[in-house]
Amino acid sequence: MKKYTLKEFTRDFPDDNACLHHIFKMRYTGLVCPKCDSDKEFSRVANRRSYQCPCCGFQLYPTAATPFHRTRTPLTQWFMLIFLQTTTRNGVAAKEVERMFSVTYETALRMCHQVKKLIGNRKPGITDGIVEIDETYLGQKFATMNKKKRAEMINADNTVKDNKTGVMGFVSRDGKVIAKVMFPGKSFKDHVRENVSTDAIVVTDSHLGYVGLDVEYAGHESVNHAANQYKRDEWHTNTIENFWSNLKRTIKGTHIHVSLEYLQLYVDEISFRYMHRDKQDQMFNIILSQVLSA
Numbered sequence: 001m002k003k004y005t006l007k008e009f010t011r012d013f014p015d016d017n018a019c020l021h022h023i024f025k026m027r028y029t030g031l032v033c034p035k036c037d038s039d040k041e042f043s044r045v046a047n048r049r050s051y052q053c054p055c056c057g058f059q060l061y062p063t064a065a066t067p068f069h070r071t072r073t074p075l076t077q078w079f080m081l082i083f084l085q086t087t088t089r090n091g092v093a094a095k096e097v098e099r100m101f102s103v104t105y106e107t108a109l110r111m112c113h114q115v116k117k118l119i120g121n122r123k124p125g126i127t128d129g130i131v132e133i134d135e136t137y138l139g140q141k142f143a144t145m146n147k148k149k150r151a152e153m154i155n156a157d158n159t160v161k162d163n164k165t166g167v168m169g170f171v172s173r174d175g176k177v178i179a180k181v182m183f184p185g186k187s188f189k190d191h192v193r194e195n196v197s198t199d200a201i202v203v204t205d206s207h208l209g210y211v212g213l214d215v216e217y218a219g220h221e222s223v224n225h226a227a228n229q230y231k232r233d234e235w236h237t238n239t240i241e242n243f244w245s246n247l248k249r250t251i252k253g254t255h256i257h258v259s260l261e262y263l264q265l266y267v268d269e270i271s272f273r274y275m276h277r278d279k280q281d282q283m284f285n286i287i288l289s290q291v292l293s294a
Contacts, residue, residue: 001280002281004087009079009284016076020063023075024062027292035056036055036056036058038053040053041054042060049062049063066291078115079288081097081115082115082284085115085269087280090250091254091273093255094109094112116262116266116268119268119272119287120268120269127195129174130201131170131172131203132173132202132237133169133196133202133204133240134205134237134240135166135168135169136166136244136248138248167182168182168192170192177274179247180195187209192210196217199217199218201221202221203222203236204221205222205225246273247270251270
């Protein structure tokens with residue numbers, strides 16, 4: 001597997017000028033001045049994030065209408081953050097970015113979320129073919145909470161409040177992954193309908209929420225985990241289970257805690273990294289290209 005190394009990254013983007021020029025080249029190919037119709041090459045304006053037409057002086061700002069617009073953080077740090085998100089196994093936490101770039105935690109968190117939004121701009125489409133479907137739940141276990149937190153989680157009738165957030169995943173055998181945070185009001189089948197083509201053969205466990213999918217889809221196969229059945233011929237959910245292990249290692253190991261408000265951003269990031277795990281050399285440019293549609 002070809003990799004994009006730190007040595008190559010520092011060679012390509014040694015300073016802010018190189019980063020800005022890369023964005024300029026991405027945004028403006030075959031540039032003709034919109035003011036004077038000149039096709040002469042724009043030149044960099046000193047001490048400003050802009051390029052200027054040599055004939056009429058018209059200026060273009062490559063970072064305008066992008067996550068980098070008016071940022072006081074050096075572009076090299078933005079690019080380095082994207083590089084880290086594509087080369088680390090389980091991503092990078094905002095606290096680590098805070099220490100690495102000597103910025104405030106608020107700045108580091110905002111930068112991380114902006115990069116995750118670039119990743120989330122992808123349009124993964126509806127999975128088809130053979131699609132494995134499963135759900136997992138994230139949240140702190142009641143047994144590991146401190147005394148104060150446990151008291152907050154107890155209802156008036158002495159039952160424990162639900163502290164888990166569900167995520168449903170869809171993995172096709174050709175490597176495409178879609179994962180969505182589950183919110184109240186939608187059934188398991190509603191989530192499946194939104195993300196899976198009716199031409200697909202779906203493979204699930206024996207959860208009752210999936211019963212009846214054979215009526216709407218090309219096929220529905222299931223494995224009964226409760227009876228220790230994990231594979232039946234070619235039917236299994238091992239691929240999506242592998243994805244869940246990646247997701248949980250990232251959430252619990254790297255980020256420790258993720259609020260429900262931003263959970264989908266983290267899920268999108270993990271899905272992207274999982275799908276491109278054999279294309280590490282391409283991930284940086286794929287994410288950076290989303291700057292143009294942010």
